[in-house]
Amino acid sequence: MARTIDLSQPRAQGGLMRRLVCFALAALAVAPSGAFAQMQPHRAEYALRLGAAANAPRIGTAVQDLTQDCAGWHLKRDILTEIALTASWKMNLSSKLDAQELRTGNALRYRTVQVQNGSARETKGRVQKSEKEIRAEIAYPEGPPAQFTLPPPTLMPVAAIDHLIERLKAKAAAFPALMFDTEVMSDVFLIDVTELEDGRLRGSRPADKPVALPKVKSWPVYMTFTRGRQQAQKPLFAVSAQVLENGVLDRLTVETGLLTVTADLQSLEMRPAATCPRS
Numbered sequence: 001m002a003r004t005i006d007l008s009q010p011r012a013q014g015g016l017m018r019r020l021v022c023f024a025l026a027a028l029a030v031a032p033s034g035a036f037a038q039m040q041p042h043r044a045e046y047a048l049r050l051g052a053a054a055n056a057p058r059i060g061t062a063v064q065d066l067t068q069d070c071a072g073w074h075l076k077r078d079i080l081t082e083i084a085l086t087a088s089w090k091m092n093l094s095s096k097l098d099a100q101e102l103r104t105g106n107a108l109r110y111r112t113v114q115v116q117n118g119s120a121r122e123t124k125g126r127v128q129k130s131e132k133e134i135r136a137e138i139a140y141p142e143g144p145p146a147q148f149t150l151p152p153p154t155l156m157p158v159a160a161i162d163h164l165i166e167r168l169k170a171k172a173a174a175f176p177a178l179m180f181d182t183e184v185m186s187d188v189f190l191i192d193v194t195e196l197e198d199g200r201l202r203g204s205r206p207a208d209k210p211v212a213l214p215k216v217k218s219w220p221v222y223m224t225f226t227r228g229r230q231q232a233q234k235p236l237f238a239v240s241a242q243v244l245e246n247g248v249l250d251r252l253t254v255e256t257g258l259l260t261v262t263a264d265l266q267s268l269e270m271r272p273a274a275t276c277p278r279s
Helices: 016-030 160-169
Strands: 042-050 058-068 072-084 090-102 107-116 119-129 134-139 146-150 174-180 188-195 218-227 237-244 249-255 260-270
Touching (some): 058 260, 160 174, 160 218, 160 237
Antiparallel strands (some): 042 260, 058 072, 072 090, 090 107, 107 119, 119 134, 174 188, 188 218, 218 237, 249 260
């Protein structure tokens, strides 16, 4: 895969601190997968904490609800957090995503609403893949919609984990992928994935009630996220997580350089897959 993408600069996404918090929460954006082969519909609730210490303070929750029909996937994600950066400076941030992706992974429509300290920002987007190109149209709160093309290898967000799982099952120790992001940039991330050795992943929280996980294969992984159009720059953030074969993630640790946010499963409901005729 080529490591250079010669495209225009992505649109600014607001203040630095809001971006840092969004980067720290963006790991959950890769939790669902796309094609029917790997992923199972489920509802997962996570506890968010500031820092990786066992007694790190809880700062919010994240809920993912992924359903499936014969047309494709419907993802709803709701993240709510409050971070006290100083004794007198707090940030309340909520992020809601409603997305639909075709079973083929060739089309995506989504709507995000992010609210920071009472100030709301709505973004709507659609991405369409054809034989010739991948085109995106993003409607921001201000200005005309942005229209641009994406690199041909770009995966839709609901297809990214299927690719991840397929590569891990094929025993690929390290590999890159390009993924369209709906919640931080509305643009392309370059994700570099490395499988970790056993014991390198952060352990579960002693205070958390254990969650019964499906008995499927899983892998500890480390991922760095870089702007797809500025690949020479340092990664914006790094994520370590346990990736289950059915697409569920647990024990996430997100490092931005200034913030560390962790996400641990608190409840998990697996749902039956849709029964569809063969295409």
